[in-house]
Amino acid sequence: MCQAPEQWQVPGMDGVNAPRLASFGLSLLVALGWYVTVTAAVFVGRLGIPAEPDRNCSVLFSCLTPQDEIILLLIFGAPILAGLLFSTLLVAGLLARWISSPIVAGTLSALVSVVMVAAAGILWHGAR
Amino acid sequence: MKRVGLGVLLLAWLYGVPFLFIVGLMRRTSSPYLATRAEAEAFGATTGAILTAALILNLTLPLVGVLLASLARDPYWMRHFVWSLAGMAVIWVLFSIAGNAATAPMIGWTPADQEPAPRITQCIPRSGGHGCPGG
Numbered sequence: 001m002c003q004a005p006e007q008w009q010v011p012g013m014d015g016v017n018a019p020r021l022a023s024f025g026l027s028l029l030v031a032l033g034w035y036v037t038v039t040a041a042v043f044v045g046r047l048g049i050p051a052e053p054d055r056n057c058s059v060l061f062s063c064l065t066p067q068d069e070i071i072l073l074l075i076f077g078a079p080i081l082a083g084l085l086f087s088t089l090l091v092a093g094l095l096a097r098w099i100s101s102p103i104v105a106g107t108l109s110a111l112v113s114v115v116m117v118a119a120a121g122i123l124w125h126g127a128r
Numbered sequence: 129m130k131r132v133g134l135g136v137l138l139l140a141w142l143y144g145v146p147f148l149f150i151v152g153l154m155r156r157t158s159s160p161y162l163a164t165r166a167e168a169e170a171f172g173a174t175t176g177a178i179l180t181a182a183l184i185l186n187l188t189l190p191l192v193g194v195l196l197a198s199l200a201r202d203p204y205w206m207r208h209f210v211w212s213l214a215g216m217a218v219i220w221v222l223f224s225i226a227g228n229a230a231t232a233p234m235i236g237w238t239p240a241d242q243e244p245a246p247r248i249t250q251c252i253p254r255s256g257g258h259g260c261p262g263g
Contacts, residue, residue: 033139033143037146037147041146041147044147044151046154048154048155048174049160050161050162053161103139104208107142
């Protein structure tokens, strides 16, 4: 991490691959940071909301703890997460060529990937 | 070292403010189970504090960043922080849209509680007061 600021200082001024590669990796990190932040925020927000103590829990999945929900998300959402990561890789690779700032490129690629995955989900849902 | 500090400041705004907004808005839109009036007030106060912190950090971090980057004469982070002012405005607009959609105020809201309303179980006749049923 200590090397990074020096590389950021002259982003893409020389045609060498090294800063570009660093920019791609950092963009990817920034995009992953978004996913982690949003997931953590939803988890923390969910933890803080008290549920009714004596509610009916006889139906499967009706009384999940936030921890269970995260595990279920990882299991059943795995194809969606894989698609999200793949499109993030693709979009970050494209954007890192044009945008010199990894923060902007990473944020945009996270945003574009989420929109792409949501659009794919809507199309898939509509096609069924 | 200066550049690392400015980077940390920008990332704190970029990730920290949305984090606080997500937590705060989830609490604000939830219907929590709260047994007593005091619990409901505490829940509402915490939610308000989280949203207030998010709003204050959203206003101050980009401005402090612009100030520090101009003092440090760092064009790279200066550019980022000037753009973060636009992001600050976008977050502000999104929050005010959410505030307009809500029926109760966003900050200073108290959720409903499960505490039963006190019921009058006995009637004590007073002179000049209402008459008691059957009395």
